[in-house]
Amino acid sequence: MKNARKRGHARLMVRWPQRRAQLRLIPFDDPGLGDLFEAYELAWEAAGYWAKIDTAAASERTREYHALAIATEEDILHRIS
Amino acid sequence: MDEDHSARICEQPDNDAVLKALEHVLASQALRLSERNRRFLSFVVRQTVEGHAERIKAYAIGVDVFGRDEDFDPAVDPIVRIEANRLRTALAAYYDGPGQADGIVITVPRGSYVPTFQSRAGSGDAPGPRLPACDKSAEGRATIVIHDHSRATDAETELRGYLFTEAFLSALQSAGFKLRLVPKRECSAAALAIDALLTEPGNAYALDIAVWPPGEKQRFSWRLIDLRTGEVLASVFRELAVAATSSFGLIDEFASEATSTITPMLAARPGAGL
Structure with missing residues (x-):
């Protein structure tokens, strides 16, 4: 859980360089955002997992998790705005 | 971004009050939550109020709320865990902000999908939330x-x-x-x-x-x-x-x-x- 939060926090800084300074001030285990960092990372990991499977159902899952990652990203950016 | 709402919590409300609190929070536009996560919240609260908390597992939520089939495996399909995190965060933000006057706080503790309900002291005369009829x-x-x-x-x-x-x-x-x-x-x-x-x-x-x-x-x-x-x-x-x-x-x-x-x-x- 802790590692997922850390990876999610780091991934966000990679994807959003213009928000990096702001994100760096927020600890990965922040009480309000830690759960979202974890959700963000889990969504990207799940999208990656399903993308390796060549079935229609897996493609649907990949799209779903990708959309979920983007929605979670928006949640985080909204919270820190 | 903290969880100050827990500091003023004092007692366990009755089921009717919890259902009113659920109705109230679901009606709030200030709660930043998708439609399916509103269903998620409604599902876990109602199951708990009806005495079926033992049914609230990742598998049941995946199938009953998120429409997964009977082969659903939460280990490779972590939709419930992800959405639970988002739900938890949205509730905390709501009760720390627009919902800080609400008489009852609904939380989904980490490590569980079974919600808890607690009344807050000093939230007015009634133990429940403001009803939509008062809006x-x-x-x-x-x-x-x-x-x-x-x-x-x-x-x-x-x-x-x-x-x-x-x-x-x-x-x-x-x-x-x-x-x-x-x-x-x-x-x-x-x-x-x-x-x-x-x-x-x-x-x-x-x-x-x-x-x-x-x-x-x-x-x-x-x-x-x-x-x-x-x-x-x-x-x-x-x-x-x-x-x-x-x-x-x-x-x-x-x-x-x-x-x-x-x-x-x-x-x-x-x-x-x-």
Whole structure:
């Protein structure tokens, strides 16, 4: 859980360089955002997992998790705005 | 971004108050939550209130709320864990901000999907939240009492009734009605709810809904009744082929169509408040 939060926090800084300074001030285990960092990372990991499977159902899952990652990203950016 | 709302928490509220708190928080536009996560919240709260907390597992939520099939494996399909995190965060933000005056706090603790409910001290005279009826934006609008009359003999039909109710709640709420939900399996509660409603000013209507037992198709019905006169304003049914994973859209669509029928019907009545 802790590692997922850390990876999610780091991934966000990679994807959003213009928000990096702001994100760096927020600890990965922040009480309000830690759960979202974890959700963000889990969504990207799940999208990656399903993308390796060549079935229609897996493609649907990949799209779903990708959309979920983007929605979670928006949640985080909204919270820190 | 912290969880200050827990500092003022003091006591365990009763089930009716919890359901009112659920209705209130779900009605709030300030709660940043998707429609399916509102269903998620509603599902875990209602299961808990009805004494079925032991059913609240990732698998059950995946299947019943997120429409996964029986092969659902939370280990490789972490939808429930992800959405639970988002739900937890959204609730915390709500109770720390726009919902800080709410009398009851609903939380989903980490490590569990079973919610907890606690009253907050110093939140006013009533232990419950402010009801939508107290909101200026809801003043004068027609009130609809939803009562699910299904006599489910199996879990599948019970679930359909639950989904049908939820679909109506969502659609009618979006249309701006004040809503009251009669608890299932409590006939005395139904009478009390209606008595209480008739003492309120404004228009009051009953929406009786039902899902009839299984078969190749299931009959979903709704009937709108003027509570003051007993007049039946509309009575509609539809038979839906409800496969395990594809029925959510059909049920939502039927409830949405019903709301489109009900809204202008009530608006055209004398003294209508919509």
